[in-house]
Amino acid sequence: MSSDLETVPALAALRALRDTCSAAIDALQQPFSDTQISLLDSRPTCTVLSKDFQSLLTLIYTSTTKVTLVLRPSAPAPSAALAPIKDLGTSITSFATCATLFDLHGATLASDARSMAREVCEAVRALASTFVDSAGEDYLVRTGTVHDLVEKARRDLPVDNLAAVKKRWKADRDMMGDSLEEINAMLEDAGEGEDEAESDEFDDEWDELGFGASKKMSDAEIERTKKVQPLVRFATLYHKRVVPDVLNGLSSSVESSDGLHSALDALPSRSHAVVLALEEVVATLYAPQKPPALAAAASSLAEAIHQVHGTITNPALMPPALQETDLAKELSRLSIEGSKAADKKAKDPRKWFDSCLAQVDKAAKAVDEMLIAHITNAT
Numbered sequence: 001m002s003s004d005l006e007t008v009p010a011l012a013a014l015r016a017l018r019d020t021c022s023a024a025i026d027a028l029q030q031p032f033s034d035t036q037i038s039l040l041d042s043r044p045t046c047t048v049l050s051k052d053f054q055s056l057l058t059l060i061y062t063s064t065t066k067v068t069l070v071l072r073p074s075a076p077a078p079s080a081a082l083a084p085i086k087d088l089g090t091s092i093t094s095f096a097t098c099a100t101l102f103d104l105h106g107a108t109l110a111s112d113a114r115s116m117a118r119e120v121c122e123a124v125r126a127l128a129s130t131f132v133d134s135a136g137e138d139y140l141v142r143t144g145t146v147h148d149l150v151e152k153a154r155r156d157l158p159v160d161n162l163a164a165v166k167k168r169w170k171a172d173r174d175m176m177g178d179s180l181e182e183i184n185a186m187l188e189d190a191g192e193g194e195d196e197a198e199s200d201e202f203d204d205e206w207d208e209l210g211f212g213a214s215k216k217m218s219d220a221e222i223e224r225t226k227k228v229q230p231l232v233r234f235a236t237l238y239h240k241r242v243v244p245d246v247l248n249g250l251s252s253s254v255e256s257s258d259g260l261h262s263a264l265d266a267l268p269s270r271s272h273a274v275v276l277a278l279e280e281v282v283a284t285l286y287a288p289q290k291p292p293a294l295a296a297a298a299s300s301l302a303e304a305i306h307q308v309h310g311t312i313t314n315p316a317l318m319p320p321a322l323q324e325t326d327l328a329k330e331l332s333r334l335s336i337e338g339s340k341a342a343d344k345k346a347k348d349p350r351k352w353f354d355s356c357l358a359q360v361d362k363a364a365k366a367v368d369e370m371l372i373a374h375i376t377n378a379t
């Protein structure tokens with residue numbers, strides 16, 4: 001901020017705004033306590049909180065624009081900045097409080113709301129610091145950051161906890177699809193072969209960059225990769241079907257129950273564990289392969305799917321089956337593309353997931369037996 005503002009209240013107001021943002025960021029890192037809940041006159045609904053969240057984002061956007069316009073270095077008007085600075089500070093405080101109240105409606109939704117609110121508060125704090133410490137240098141960039149984060153929060157805040165869980169699950173599903181494609185590409189590349197001279201030249205270029213030469217799979221490594229492929233396919237299929245067959249079947253009218261929130265909030269970490277386990281499997285498939293590491297990775301992937309199974313079969317997410325389904329028919333219908341929607345509606349989801357889990361276990365056992373035989377022969 002220009003030196004002539006150092007004697008006017010605008011500088012003090014900006015410092016207070018910066019402190020307000022810091023306090024809001026600290027508050028967003030603290031859990032919503034039972035004491036705070038007891039002080040509420042009433043429990044705000046998720047719909048009300050979402051509307052308040054959106055309204056406060058609009059106020060922050062508008063006040064930020066006003067502050068920037070009246071304090072732009074080319075023509076600062078410090079006396080005119082006092083009101084919008086004060087309004088911005090008030091909105092920041094209310095915004096942080098609103099974000100913490102989402103704790104009442106599920107940990108996954110609350111995590112998203114707090115993260116978005118923290119990003120906005122940090123951006124506003126950076127803007128205030130620019131005027132206080134740098135005479136408004138880069139103020140347009142800082143203002144643009146605030147605006148972008150406000151728009152992102154408006155667009156990305158899930159409507160409820162169920163939507164927040166679906167959002168994370170779908171993001172993980174996409175990463176798992178990439179891992180499956182990576183394994184398929186390994187086998188395609190190994191099958192096509194490569195011109196030796198061209199390969200050596202390419203490896204030399206990687207050496208120059210410090211990454212080392214790429215390794216071509218041996219016949220034994222190709223066979224091991226083919227053996228692992230079904231395990232990855234069934235694990236990916238299992239994960240893929242959770243949203244359409246379990247989460248999409250939940251009624252939004254009962255979404256506010258604490259039991260359902262607890263069951264839903266257990267899912268993102270389960271999903272992420274599957275993603276990490278699958279990435280480890282992919283990493284161990286690259287040449288030169290180490291069978292013990294591959295065996296451990298395959299076992300971890302199967303265990304991660306078991307953990308998901310234990311969570312989605314919670315009665316809060318998947319009510320007990322009303323009818324029996326022929327297991328053999330279910331197994332015959334398993335495919336990476338999934339069954340047709342009409343077929344799915346006629347089935348008991350629990351039986352389908354039990355069937356797919358059995359295929360995961362079967363594929364994992366086949367991988368384990370193959371690797372044990374290899375390790376035994378090697379010794």
